[in-house]
Amino acid sequence: MMLSALIAVLFFGGIAAWMSEQRNPNAPRWFALATLALEALLAGWLFAGIPAAEMAVPATASSWLAEVNLLWISRFGIGFHLAADGLSLLLIALTVLLGLMAVASSWTEIDKRTGFFYFNLLTCLAGTVGVFLSADLFLFFLCWEAMIVPMYFLIAIWGHENRTYAAIKFAVFTQVSSLVMLVAIIVLALAHYRSGGALTFDYVALLHTKLDSNLGYWLMLGFFIAFAVKLPAVPFHTWLPDAHTQAPTGGSVILAGILLKTGAYGLLRFVIPLFPEAAHRFAPIAIALGAASMLYTAATAFAQSDFKRLVAYTSISHMGFILPGAFSGNLLAMQGAVVTMIAHGLSAGALFMIAGFLQNRLHSREFGEMGGLWTAMPQLSALTLFFVMATLGLPGLGNFVGEFLVLAGLFEASPIATAIAALVLILSPVYALIVIQKAYHGPLQNRPVLSDGSFRELAALGLLAAALVWLGLRPQTVLDVSKPALQSVRHTLNARET
Template sequence: MAIDFPLLSLLLFMPLAGALVCLVLGMGNSTAPRWVALLTAAGVFVVSLLLCLLQTPTAGWLFYEDYRWIEQFGVRYTLGLDGLSSVLILLTAFLQLLAVLVSWRQERAPGVFFALLLVLEMAAIGVLLALDLILFYLFWELMLIPMFFLIGVWGYQRRFQAAVKFFLYTLIGSLCLLLAVISLYLLHGDQTGTYTFALEALKQTELSTTQELIFFFCFMAAFVVKVPLFPFHSWLPDAHAEGPAAGSVDLAGLLLKTGVYGMIRFAFPLFPVAAQKTLPVLAGLALVGLFYAAWVAYQQVDIKRIVAFSSISHMGFVILGLAAWNQTAWEGSLLLMVNHAITTAGLFVVVAMIEQRTGSRSLDQLGGLWKSHPNMSAFFLLFCMASLGLPGLANFAGEILILIGVFTVKPLWAVIAVGGILFSATYTLRLVQGTLWGNNCEPHDKQDLHSREWLVLIPLAVLVVALGCYPQPVLDLLREPLSALLLVGGMP
């Protein structure tokens, strides 16, 4: 619906305002930027929560803004919020608030660091709100810049190589997306006489099957890299391993989710015929990625790389649900995507805490942390069991819905996917055994958890249990928008 007060613009530009203040204050005071970032992230979270609470389940836009921008080229400033985007924005705001807390002790150029975190949050929210393809593309590309510097400047020893790899992979995919957007704009203008980048208008463009397939592959080139889907995944483990803890939280919780969102909001509705023709290919890549990433995760010694490859495996499961193209599987995919962001963020946070205390992320040098740090170990075990899909914890509900939905249309896909879930137990149990039990390491920091760390871990743990036991509020917000998107593509 249209609103008098631009709440969506407020939500979008609050992080940018906070980032500018961080830059200014960071020149003279090393403590001020972190407080500005915390207050800004908290404000964005409050506004996003308010927008969720004001909603009633519907297939239409709950909040909508549309203004003239670059009229001579048909570009408009158009934002829209429905149940799908509101869930993902609330997730983004929550995780970014935790990312600020995780980075609280950042001493190296804190003003720039926290400014980059807030710009990244703005870009992710923009991707989830934009309904004009040029506006969407601008925010899509903007996400690349702060993440590149977060990895390349504040990362570990091989940070520059990891940052360049991330940059090149995502840039190449994004250029394919830009070419497709411009070509679709010109084709629509030739057909109708109206040159526009509006999503709803471009859905009406008449395309042959060949044209649809070409456009669809160009759009998907950007989205599958960001997910990332096998075999376009190799940038992610390096980015996680070499990036700071906040960067890993943002990668798992923000950037990967925008790839799936781009598929269901843009690629599938714009090119439904091409989408349905390529579903078996999408499912095949998802299943291969599910098994391959699990196998590689089992071979790793670095616990952060184990979590990174587990993330690729879980996202393969999410894509498999989308390939089933039915309501139950799609609801499961989006629910698993939300839950995966929370559990994986929790794992990366605890891994950072383990490294701070032991000086190592290698299974060969860890072990016995349950005895020396029982509280931290309990959180780590909880997040590992949630990632494993233990009933009553977050990931289980999404995985069950995906399996039910997939089995309805493609029983063989579901049977193979169950094998992938069982395979994932091997690397998870190895991770738990090698970190929490076994030979005792000698941590140099004997304190179990600091007060700030409790503040980060408790909300994540509460959500892991709450969404595992009662995911209905999330499903209620997702149901109508997903149903409408499926009908646009012609649900088989």
């Protein structure tokens, strides 16, 4: 029942944080911190309890490392089925780490309705962990919705000047696409019932559903749209810059570092294994969308004068590597996509934290209100330079490993798409220079004395920096843990294609 506990701890911890505000306004943040510390212990215990031999399970066998499968709504074939493999465990570890960063960055920023804030934050994380563990499509959809609703409240209540508009736009994009996916899930279950005589939403059973090629293609699109909106990919990306710009710092960290990864996870877990023939047919379009996302949003980043908005566009650009990596059909590129997911979560989360720290000091996100900050806050400035370099793919850091593996694997499938995607590596230093030059160099503007990063802020950013260095120097650990799950995806694709 360890998998159930990973979700329950976050949910009930959120309730405890909400209730504690009645006695002490400062208590919710401590309850949130304690909840995430307990979650980290549970995740570490689960990870440590799995023998190394099981981590290397061959692609032809089941790749679940832990599983809970209970009857729930038997009349409709719905079960409480949770399962974890290496891919799930890596993303849960990322969720816990960035959850801690969200609490750290919100420690002094959130000073109203703190209990409800941390309830929504922890509930959003609970839904995200549920998404990474669900092996029943009905349960998966419930968890998918459970992470969207709290994020709406985080933006709408604790966001900035245009928070209502951004929250509604976020809700419209995600809810409409979720409805499309729900229809696809129901039709897939009915198609399985028609072909096999059993009504079920179980993921493993639906892997063997026999589908007409045209129906399979349309169902694949239903799933793909929901995941492409969450990724996000052009042209479904327009909600993200507004959401990031208006969200509180903790909300931006969760949004960029974790929620976007659920879209990438959905592509690898559901779209390709459930609909391999359709995914193979759609692959050229998906790769083209990924290349377009990378180039368009990188170019758009040049025109931004808002720190958070620029980071949002660069975030979309680098998440564009996921689509070519996932749909290339190449194991190396798929592994690169997983490394990119983790590295992007660390680096983008850190940059949004820095943007929030600066906004709290300057009361502005505009580059026109910045300048000369290196003199005033050298430690925070040095960390900003580190994460900007990580984002543009500096060798030795995690982002470089992920993007290099994607490009190397993609070259076998599409040399042209690889060449287009590589242009992002040229554009990245340009907008990186924009951030450093406009915010940290030049004359220091007339303003009150600015404080450098606090111990809490520097410690949180230092932890993320250490994780990026470790991922850049020792990526083999992540590659080994994720390989069996991705081999299973590739094996399913080969078996259905033949």
